[in-house]
Amino acid sequence: MKGITNQTWQNEMVKFIGEYTGKNPGYSPRDLAFLLEKKFFINKTDAAKLAALADNKSSAGQTGLAAVELNLTFNCNLACAYCFIHDKGAHERMSFATAKNAVDLLLERASYPIVNITFIGGEPLLEFDLIKQITPYALEAAAKKNITVTWAITTNGTLINEEILKFFAHNKINLLLSLDGGQKNHDRYRRTKSGEGTWNQIVNLIPLIKIYQPWLGVRMTVSTEAIDDMREDFNHIATLGINQFIIAPAQGAVCWSKEQIEQYGLNLVKILLDYQELKRRGYQIFIEEFEKDENEYRSWGCRAGSTSLAVAPNGDVSPCSKMLGLTDEKGKYIIGNVNKGINYKLLQPFREPHCQQPRFCRQCSRKCSGGCYAVNFEQTGNHFTASEENCLFWAVCQETKRLSKLLYRTG
Ligand code: SF4
Ligand code: SF4
Numbered sequence: 387m388k389g390i391t392n393q394t395w396q397n398e399m400v401k402f403i404g405e406y407t408g409k410n411p412g413y414s415p416r417d418l419a420f421l422l423e424k425k426f427f428i429n430k431t432d433a434a435k436l437a438a439l440a441d442n443k444s445s446a447g448q449t450g451l452a453a454v455e456l457n458l459t460f461n462c463n464l465a466c467a468y469c470f471i472h473d474k475g476a477h478e479r480m481s482f483a484t485a486k487n488a489v490d491l492l493l494e495r496a497s498y499p500i501v502n503i504t505f506i507g508g509e510p511l512l513e514f515d516l517i518k519q520i521t522p523y524a525l526e527a528a529a530k531k532n533i534t535v536t537w538a539i540t541t542n543g544t545l546i547n548e549e550i551l552k553f554f555a556h557n558k559i560n561l562l563l564s565l566d567g568g569q570k571n572h573d574r575y576r577r578t579k580s581g582e583g584t585w586n587q588i589v590n591l592i593p594l595i596k597i598y599q600p601w602l603g604v605r606m607t608v609s610t611e612a613i614d615d616m617r618e619d620f621n622h623i624a625t626l627g628i629n630q631f632i633i634a635p636a637q638g639a640v641c642w643s644k645e646q647i648e649q650y651g652l653n654l655v656k657i658l659l660d661y662q663e664l665k666r667r668g669y670q671i672f673i674e675e676f677e678k679d680e681n682e683y684r685s686w687g688c689r690a691g692s693t694s695l696a697v698a699p700n701g702d703v704s705p706c707s708k709m710l711g712l713t714d715e716k717g718k719y720i721i722g723n724v725n726k727g728i729n730y731k732l733l734q735p736f737r738e739p740h741c742q743q744p745r746f747c748r749q750c751s752r753k754c755s756g757g758c759y760a761v762n763f764e765q766t767g768n769h770f771t772a773s774e775e776n777c778l779f780w781a782v783c784q785e786t787k788r789l790s791k792l793l794y795r796t797g
Contacts, residue, residue, distance in 0.1 A: 398601060399426055401536035401560060403440045404500030407452065415440070417678070424677045450497030453694040455504045455707045456480065456488055456520070458513035460699060464542050465579045478699040479513060485520040487724035488697040493527055498693075501528070504538040505559075506696075506707050511545040514553075521557050538562060540605070542576065543588040543595075551598040561595065563588065565604040565628075567619030571612035592626050601670070603630035610636070610646050616653040621660055624671060631673045633657065635779060637761045642775055651782030658786055662793050675783060676790045686743055686756050687770075691719075691736025701725040705736050708760035709769075717763040735770070742770035754780040 402425065406418060419437035423430055459479045480488075492501055503524060505517060521537070528535045537559035546561075554561060565588060566572040573583025596602055604623060608616055620631070635642065635650060642650070664671050690696075691705030701723040704710045712718055722728030735742050739756065747756060756762075757772035757780075765773035 399436070400500060400534060401502070401538075401558075402426075403436065404452065404498065404502050404534070404536045405538075407440055407498060407500075421674065421677055425672050425674075450495045451492050451501065451693055451695060452496070452498040453502040453504065453689065454488055454492040455506050455694070455696040456485060456510075457506055457508065457696060457698050457707055457710060458485075458510045458516055459508040461512055462507060462509040462542070463512065463544060463578070464509065464576060464584060466542075466576045480516060480697075480699040480701075482516060482519050484697070484699070484701040484725055485516060486523055487701065489520065489524045489527060491695070491697075491703075491724055491728070493524075493531055493533060496531070496533055499532070500534045500536060502536045502538060504540065506540050509542055509545065510539055511541050511550065514545075514550055517559075518553065521553075521559070525557070536560075540564070542584065543591060544578075544584050546591050546595060548594065551595060555598040561599055561602065562632075563595075563602070563604045564607065565589075565623055566607050566609070567612050567615060568622045571609070571615055571619055574611060575609060589626060592628075596627055601629045602627065603632070604628050605632045605634070607634055607636045608650065610640070610642060613646060613649050613653060616650070617656045617660065620657045624660075624664060624669065629670050629672060631671075633673065633675070637758070637775065637779075638764050641765065641773070642779075644778060647775070647778045647782060650779075651785065654782065654786050655789060658790055658793070662790075675787065678787055685740075686747075687736065687739025688755060688759065690759055691733045692739070697724055703728055705733070706760060708758065709763070712760060712763060714763070717760070717769075719769065739770060744771050747772070750777075752777070752780055752784065 399422065402422070403418070406421065415434075415437040418440065419430070419433040422428060422436055423433040428436075457480070461477065461479070489503070492503065507513075510517070517539075524535055537557060539554070539559055540562050541564070543561075543563045543565075553559070564576065565585075566576060569583065569585040572585040576584050578584060592602070606619065606623065612619065616633075620633070623631070633654070658676055661671065661673055661676055690709065694706070696704050696707040696710055698704070698710050702710070702718075702720045703722050703724060704719050705721075710718055719732075721730070721732040736759075743756065747754070754772075754777070756770065757776035759769040761776070762772050763769045765775065
């Protein structure tokens with residue numbers, strides 16, 4: 387792999403396996419092997435061996451955690467209109483003591499040999515000094531328990547500099563940039579507090595970032611205003627040297643119409659065709675959603691509250707950061723505080739989400755995992771009840787996966 391050392395590639399694989407097994411507790415080793423083969427360009431036999439190894443290790447442990455999201459601050463240097471942190475406690479910052487307790491919680495309850503810590507916010511890079519403190523602490527504590535830590539950070543990218551990139555490269559902290567499309571669509575929402583767009587600033591940093599992190603991913607959040615430009619935006623970002631995409635609609639309080647969701651689906655298919663063409667031409671590019679089988683059933687519910695928890699700057703614990711961003715206390719679903727104690731029994735509904743399945747889902751034949759708990763709560767007032775919007779988006783995604791599989795067969 388040109389420009390990527392074997393060590394970096396191995397670390398990417400370990401990280402990917404840790405994240406995948408953490409996010410999909412009911413995963414099938416066959417699907418994991420398929421993804422490893424496609425994403426890391428390894429042969430079928432090696433992919434199957436790696437998947438079997440991961441499966442033995444994860445099933446040997448008891449139910450427990452695989453990941454924690456550390457919300458280092460709810461403060462942000464930008465003012466993006468659709469941000470899920472609606473009720474920002476702008477002056478709340480996580481202390482080192484709280485961060486240590488959050489890491490201890492993860493390691494005490496880890497049932498996987500590889501765990502993931504994600505720095506999130508607000509803008510987590512505002513707390514780079516804390517990142518520099520907590521990283522060696524976590525690595526040392528994990529090493530004593532024979533646990534490997536993989537790292538991720540979700541950032542708006544505007545505060546990145548070479549010192550930060552060196553630290554991240556040294557500690558294998560993987561950056562995921564938020565880039566919502568071309569300049570027009572990105573700058574519509576992702577602006578500074580004085581109203582200036584941030585696209586140029588981020589895009590100008592990409593060559594420097596790629597020196598330190600050759601495999602770079604973006605999260606492209608598509609707003610309803612950006613539907614018509616999705617294909618162009620995808621291609622534009624791909625030409626900037628981006629390797630991995632998470633493409634998702636901006637869901638939440640603002641609902642999509644049926645026509646808008648259909649249009650989103652049609653454009654996703656166009657992106658799929660471009661993606662296949664880019665791969666055929668040798669681009670190093672990966673979109674997990676396009677590589678999955680449409681029949682893959684990831685079990686009901688997501689990892690939130692099951693194998694993953696989120697910790698707020700003040701130490702409050704919730705199943706997921708996106709839930710922490712909700713305004714309604716019931717929506718946040720706080721189960722305790724890392725500094726004061728946690729009532730794990732409250733996690734029961736998230737550990738057995740199938741027991742919460744609404745009747746209309748039990749009768750549905752689509753292999754859906756029931757939507758995002760945070761979006762569900764915003765749209766229906768219940769974490770486990772998805773809106774009609776979710777069902778439509780799911781149908782669109784399944785159809786795209788089905789087409790993707792067909793293209794593989796014929797490609
Ligand atoms: S597609 Fe809709 S009805 Fe079907 S399982 Fe998913 S949320 Fe339930
Ligand atoms: S609650 Fe939503 S954002 Fe959180 S892990 Fe589940 S699907 Fe993802």
